[in-house]
Amino acid sequence: MSLSPSTFETIVPSRYITFTFPNHHHHHHHHLRVAVLDSPSAATAAASTAAIWVPPGRESDWIFSTFSGHLQLLLTQPLSRLILIGNSPSSPQPISYNSSLHPSSPTPLQRNLAPLLSALTPKSAFLDDGEIPEVPLLVFEDEVVKSSIVEICEGPCVGEMLIENVELENDGVKEFRRRLRFKRMPNFVQSQMRICPKNVTSFENLDNMKFELDRGVLVQPYLNPMVAGISVISRFLEGRTFRPKALCLGVGGGALLGFLRVQLNFEVVGVEEDEVVLEVAKRYFGLEDDELIHLFAEDGIEYVQNLAKNLSEECRFDAIMVDLDSSDVSVGACAPPTEFVRKSVLLAVRAILHEEGVVVTNTIPSSKLLYERLICEFREVFEELYEIDAGNGENFVLIATKSKVRNALEANEGAFLNKLKSVVSGSYIDSIRKIPRTADPAF
Template identity: 50%
Template structure:
């Protein structure tokens, strides 16, 4: 059936369509080109003199060899690409039709060196891109449709496993080599969810086993080199500032150590377990980790070095429900047993599964007064509540701060500096900060374990 181009003349919020056409270059491996068009779920801004020249439509060509990546082959990935491009109401995604891989063969990506073929494809399909643009786009003098480029730091990748969790849905584990700024090759292991493809849920550093020269290492190469998790360093951009927040109660934690107690942490949202493992191995915490999806925990234990044993307890359940359960005096958790409901720190790393406004954290249902009151009641008197925040708007963040102020007497924040994440820290009681206490043994340990820059950038709000 022939495609009626007229259906693309106007914007229809959240409309997603895809189709294939013959590849104009028969030398390519795929005989078909896939075209996907997504209109933004957000209402376009009202035209004004300052916005008439702003583009509201753009095209993007899928990087060669990444056609099957969820980021480019799914509607959720397409939506994230669109929402990360300001002022775009329609994003046209163009790439070779992904070839269905043999399920028994590994999925390997290596960044191509030659981009001439992609440039030729852009020129060939330029009339089609114009035909797929809404009519209103050309009313304000636009003659060209801008071509967006997708770039990241991935040099090569190998998918280790794809699986499905009851709560998070489809997910994958992959080893990647990324560009490094220190002239040393850098290898990472990542966990990603299909519902949010361009958000790396967990990332850890990995090192090759029994290899002394990194020049011979190749992700997915024929040498079958195995990698081991390096749990002594946090590489995910917002995890270091989350841990840096412990400087706010450094004196209290140091006192706990001096009297023979291990400080206790409750971590909601385990993922691959990077923070859980770091708190235990590097800072000698006793940790209770809570993860809603049992399959995520299996993956964490198999690929990311997560251990459930001495000084680490892992619960499979909803984190908000567990806090409210502990706050009500019920300290029994199935599969774990008794949990002492007093913590020195609660760390929350939960994202929203609603993609209509892009990537955001925490979920809206988490920020309820009863949930925050439950969190405060299970903190010790000098405890802190630490949460990773990805605000979809300034209004969201201001409302979040307002809700926290109604429950906690003191708030602090750390700007992660990536344009997305903030770490919000709430104190159970208004007490003097110990950040400047340089003689504190715990603070010395903390500064050795992480960069001190985030400790210094913490500010009261």
């Protein structure tokens, strides 16, 4: 089926077209894969078009080979059209990657893509004087130096998922991590844990390396701030004769659950809607279902509502940690889902808290307006609100208490608080900010 040149003259919201194009610069005349995606938002400026050159060797990565990955890339910029250009994938599924096997400098092909990019530019971008607009050709960059596919599997709720070992390099510092990614939102790392090579003399082939998990540190950007959020009730937890109890809504790889259990001596209940995700967490991320970690394959919102309906003292928690993200790919990375923010759900969450309990929620606001609405919804149900900026330009941690916490930010000593400060990296505890009822959140 051939494409008409006029196909690309107009922006059609969410239209996704892929095709192959002869690569005359390759001595075997391999084909290029071209993917063109128009923004879901009709309000986006019509002339804002850019292209990304897919990193050689990563053409099969879901980030570059799927609609959902392409959409996430587009939504990070105010673009009306994003064009991906790269070699045709060698495999229908992601494969292991080694950056040292691929050139990083611009190729003659990349320098001669102007005619193709011009043909894929919306007509509205052309000026009245006939001048041809220049479409910027961006180069995708991240910290991944190598990747090794551990397993690709599928869950009944989240769909296809990928477990991979990656070698990262940042400012010359090398680190290895195990990651969990979902195909429905592949650019977003659902879970990750630091891993340490065992008895290795060469780091060339990641596929052949053996690793052990490092469960003593949290590497997911927002998890340290989430744990730091518990500090607002540290006075209540000091001197307790019984073990504190936490409910984690959203398990992923289980790094947060294991950290609360091992480092802070919590009894933890973890709720994850997809049973396959729980199996992955146990098999590849060291999550244990034992006398202090209890796992349930259920919808987190329904679990909370059912507990609230059949409330007993054993069902109350000191901390509820909410790490739920929206499954709506069209809005990009967004947390928590709108279903969680319904007043009936927040009231159920409040009901299963101890009187001095705290709710700590990872938020990825898609806009300042939506974050302000989130604050308003929580404010109607909870007594006090606090926040932590995770510092990555994406995540804010919202902290809500069931009752007034006297001098919550002034506590500076105590066994629990001292332990918390020793295991939470950075200055997140000191950066907690109370959100006054008359002030805007720091977004």
